[in-house]
Amino acid sequence: MSTRIETEIARPDTVTIEVDGRPLSAHPGESLAVALLAAGIRALRASPRAGGARGAFCFMGACQECVVTVDGRRVTSCLEPVRAGMRVRLGLG
Amino acid sequence: MSACPAYDCAVVGGGVMGCTTALWLARAGMRVVLLDRGSLCREASGVNAGTLTMQMTRAALIPYAMRGWELWRTTADWLGMDVGTRVLDGLSVAYTEAEVGMLEARASSRRAAGAPVELVDAARARDIEPGLGDGVRLAGFCPVDGFVVAYLTGRAYRGALLAAGATLQEGRAVTGIDPVDGGFALGTADGGRVEARRVVLAGGVWIQEMASWLGVRLPIQCLVNQLVVTERLPPVMRTILGVANGKLSLKQFDNGTVLVGGGWQGIGRGDPRDGGAEIVPENVIGNLQLAVHAVPRLRDARVLRVWLGYEAETADAMPVVGRLPGFDDAWVIGSVHSGYTSGPYIGRLLADAILERELERPLFDPGRLAGR
Amino acid sequence: MPDAIDLLVLGAGPAGAAAALAAAEHGARTVMVDEALAPGGQVYRAPPMDHRQLGQRALEPEHRDGEALRRRLQCSGVEVATRHRVWSLLPGFRVHAIGPAGHRAWVARAVVLATGTTERVVPFPGWTTPGVIGLAAATILLKSQGAVPGERVVVAGCGPLLAAVGAGLVKAGRAPVAVVDLAGRGEWLRALPAMAARPDLVRRGLGWLAALRRAGVPLLSGHGVVAVEGDTRVTAVRIAPVASDGTPRAERVARRLEADALVIGHGLVPATEATRLLEADHRFVADAGGWIPVLDDDCATSVAGLFAAGDGSGLAGAAAARLQGEIAGLAAARHLGQLDEGRYQHTVAPLRQGLARARRFGQAMARLTAPRPAMVGTIAADTVVCRCEDVTRAEIETAIASGAREMNQLKAWTRCGMGPCQGRMCAETAASLLARHVGGREAAGQWTARAPLRPLPLADMVGEFGYDDIPMPEPAPP
CATH class of the missing domain: 3.30.9.10 (D-Amino Acid Oxidase, subunit A, domain 2)
Incomplete structure (x- = not known):
């Protein structure tokens, strides 16, 4: 079962993005954090001192837990819309 | 002034300079009170870049900076806490x-x-x-060269000063100083009064104002x-x-x-x-x-x-460290351009001067800049 | 060169949008800035571009109101600068932002701040595990993104969002494993008189509860989360009944719920970074969410020309935010000389009446949502308080024991609050912990607000430049 709600929403056709070198299908415009969640990717980065796994927490751009690198730029994935071909690097290890 | 002032020395201003001076005076057995209107090392001493540098230290200060660098490197020994110094x-x-x-x-x-x-x-x-x-x-x-984690210094000095028996009065602003018989009376914003035989003005950019309390013009x-x-x-x-x-x-x-x-x-x-x-x-x-x-x-x-x-x-971008002109027992320390590196050493030198010990190096006479 | 404008509105939620529309209607040259892709704030957050909402989803009040608001803005004279991050706000209302096309700067004659809130979660073991998200976060997922946080979701915390999120999950076909409410039934009963002010919302709430009941979702009132299990993802949530002081009793775990996500929230905190940067007076009002700017009846702060509205100026809910925003916008127009006193008073009088009603309801909800004061005391020593810097409660307590007496000092000594969230996630907890030792939140103080208001990529700050373009100052002394 997907974490996307499939009823009552007509989404644009999926596009392919690249996450740590692997292709991933996602709908353009949806939040990158949501696309990663739908793909079962929850741990997005490691905490600085303890090295604990962290994932999206506030989904409104405040907590910074979902920061990943997109095309060389560090962004909050919760506010970053999916675009075809975007290259995502997670912040683990 | 009461017959016997409560303190041998009052240090006004709890940055690196004031704290170091107070620390060595206390360790030499003086009854020291250190007053700061805020917390220790929360102005320039705590929020600066913490750079230890010879290249940006003024040439005349290099011998002081070399000694200061050595002190920063060894805070665990003399300050009781590592302040993150790296060479x-x-x-x-x-x-x-x-x-x-x-x-x-x-x-x-x-x-x-x-x-x-x-x-x-x-x-x-x-x-x-x-x-x-x-x-x-x-x-x-x-x-x-190197760096200090400047925001840790307040914590380090606080522990060291208390261990040395100094009296800390954080959050207590001094608003005026009067020379009185046998010493000085410091008035505080809370309406209090602190008496000491000697006073050290260590207020960083506020030294100018502090000196004016004693009628000395010292442009900073x-x-x-x-x-x-x-x-x-x-x-x-x-x-x-x-x-x-x-x-x-x-x-x-x-x-x-x-x-x-x-x-x-x-x-x-x-x-x-x-x-x-x-x-x-x-x-x-x-x-x-x-x-x-x-x-x-x-x-x-x-x-x-x-x-x-x-x-x-200061006008010549050199420190003011020494006796406040016209006073035997009022001292001033501060205003070292790019002086973080030499700070603890100069603080110790001033303590030596106040303790009438032989000085390793000369101080920086405030008289050259002062007027009345 | 900065653009000279009449009014800058920061935040495009219900309060900001209402302020911008009201001021623009009276001729104020108004720019409304928000970092989101579209106006609406969190409550009216727009779905992603080209994701069409159909059937019942399209009829949800927040969706409809949000779409209507966006249409109104489009037809108004308001310049809506979305995808812009304000990074510096200076006295004299000089505002610097970075948007898709680079730097923007404005000099405004008046400012309305409508910066909303951040969510508060009182730490517990495992709260940093991926799969634990905020209640407000879950509403964004459900309503705007059309997503659920997991397959087996526990919903926990306090306040009306619990039922809203629970019912939203039911509707999405993922009925939650349980809804866990810190409040006992008595607390809800005590809120009833104030709730009578908004029978429509009460009906809606009862509808949520009915949906949960129909779906057979266990509703555990008077219970709280004591721990989350799992390393790289949530595997289970441990639940315990709360004691009389409102804190879950970790030693009496009643249930262990297998789950892959936990949605949890303990209320909202007004985002006051902007009012603090502009040096407005603040006061601490626990029921309003914490530190809030001091406002008069015209939504004016202590700084001339600076107004604040919405939950960012004190929690009162979306309906109150809209009315407050409108008052702030009108007051700004009056300040700008574009609305005379008589017309101003005439227009705001009914708004104030509506606001009083909306506030009664919103503040009752905020009280239900507020964390129990004793909860911070139960945080375990090795639990992380500052997520960004992995600072534990024990490290904070050690710093306090060695003499830290106010928030900025505590930050310097521990790095708590120094990370990328800029203290938004840990300030409340750290301040509450410190307050226990120094005689209250006022004595503990607040972290000094600093630019930038959000972490800013250096690439955006510096742009493309050559060495000769750098506006080099005079060299340092030789």
């Missing part, structure tokens, strides 16, 4: 003809004063700092330095990096954050000492451009915080 290679780079000229002049005067500064070409500079971008014409290299200029810190990054640099004109100080802490300084100025509202100060966004951007020019990988970082720190400067 790093220091580089000062020149990108233009004019900067090459500046670099050569600065390096030679500092070498003459005893700092191990040598000039190296761009290739060697790149070996020393692989993070450097293009365009370097010449670099000054000094292997005894107040710079408003902007500082910027990034989020944690993978290693992008390994040196203390500056530019020959002095307008950049760049370092990466152990935790990965990069601090960008260099004395780009914010702006005061009137006299910043009275009315506060604000950042100048264009100067934040300029400072960051210079940082990115020096270390291009910083482009990938994000800025977390911009803040301001006051820096005291």
Whole structure:
């Protein structure tokens, strides 16, 4: 079962993005954090001192837990819309 | 004045200078009270870039800075706490003809004063700092630079002063000082009064005001330095990096954050000492451009915080350390341009002077700048 | 060169949008800035571009109101600068932002701050595990993104969002494993008189509860989360009944719920970074969410020309925010000389009446949502308080024991609050911990607000430049 709600929403056709070198299908415009969640990717980065796994927490751009690198730029994935071909690097290890 | 004042010495101002002086006086057995209107090392001493540098220390101060550097390196021994000091290679780079000229002049005067500064070409500079971008014409290299984690110093001094038996009065603003028979009476904002046989004015940019309480005119200029810190990054640099004109100080802490300084100025509202100060966004951007020019990988970082720190400067950009003119028992210490490196040593020197011990090096007579 | 404008509105939620529309209607040259892709704030957050909402989803009040608001803005004279991050706000209302096309700067004659809130979660073991998200976060997922946080979701915390999120999950076909409410039934009963002010919302709430009941979702009132299990993802949530002081009793775990996500919230905190940067006076009002700017009846702060509205100026809910925003916009127009006193008073009088009603309801909800004061005391020593810097409660307590007496000092000594969230996630907890030792929140103080208001990429700050473009100051002394 997907974490996307499939009823009552007509989404644009999926596009392919690249996450740590692997292709991933996602709908353009949806939040990158949501696309990663739908793909079962929850741990997005490691905490600085303890090295604990962290994932999206506030989904409104405040907590910074979902920061990943997109095309060389560090962004909050919760506010970053999916675009075809975007290259995502997670912040683990 | 009561027959016997409560304290042998009152130190007004709890920055690195005041704290060090108070610490050594207390350790020598004096009854010391240290007053600060805020918390220890929360102004210039706690919010500055923490750079230990010979290349940006004025030549006449090099012998003091070398000793200060040694003290910073060993805070665990004499201050009871590691304040994150790291010894790093220091580089000062020149990108233009004019900067090459500046670099050569600065390096030679500092070498003459005893700092191990040598000039190296761009290739060697790149070996020393692989993070450097293009365009370097010449670099000054000094292997005894480094940094202190400035925001930890208050915690360290607090513990040391209490252990030495000093009385700490944080959050207590002194509003005036009167010479009285056998010493001084300090009035405080809470309406209190503290009496001491001697007084040390260690108020940084506020020394000018403190001296005026005792009728001495001691002009101190107040710079408003902007500082910027990034989020944690993978290693992008390994040196203390500056530019020959002095307008950049760049370092990466152990935790990965990069601090960008260099004395780009914010702006005061009137006299910043009275009315506060604000950042100048264009100067934040300029400072960051210079940082990115020096270390291009910083482009990938994000800025977390911009803040301001006051820096005291005298007309000759040299410290004021010694007796307040006209007083046997009122002392002043501060205003060392780029003086963080030498701070603890100069503080100890002043304590030696007050304790009438033989001085390793001369102080910096405030009389040269003072009037009445 | 900065653009000279009449009014800058920061935040495009219900309060900001209402302020901008009201001021623009009276001729104020108004720019409204927000970092989101579209106006609406969190409550009216727009779905992603080209994701069409159909059927019942399209009829949800927040969706309809949000779409209507966006249409109104489009037809108004308001310049809506979305995808812009304000990074510096200076006295004299000099505002610097970075948008898709680079730097923007404005000099405004008046400012309305409508910066909303951040969510508060009182730390517990495992709260940093991926799969634990905020209640407000879950509403964004459900309503705007059309997503659920997991397959087996526990919903926990306090306040009306619990039922809203629970019912939203039921509707999405993923009925939650349980809804866990810190409040007992008595607390809800005590809120009833104030709730009578908004029978429509009460009906809606009862509808949520009915949906949960129909779906057979266990509703555990008077219970709280004591721990989350799992390393790289949530595997289970441990639940315990709360004691009389409102804190879950970790030693009495009642249930262990297998789950892959936990949605949890303990209320909202007004985002006051902007009012603090502009040096407005603040006061601490626990029921309003914490530190809030001091406002008069015209939504004016202590700084002339600076107004604040919405939950960012004190929690009162979306309906109150809209009315407050409108008052702030009108007051700004009056300040700008574009609305005379008589017309101003005439227009705001009914708004104030509506606001009083909306507030009664909103503040009752905020009280139900507020964390129990004793909860911070139960945080375990090795639990992380500052997520960004991994600072534990024990490290904070050690710093306090060695003499830290106010928030900025505590930050310097521990790095708590120094990370990328800029203290938004830990300030409340750290301040509450410190307050226990120094005689209250006022004594503990607040972290000094600093630019930038959000972490900013250096690439955006510096742009493309050559060495000669750098506006180099005079060299340092030789």
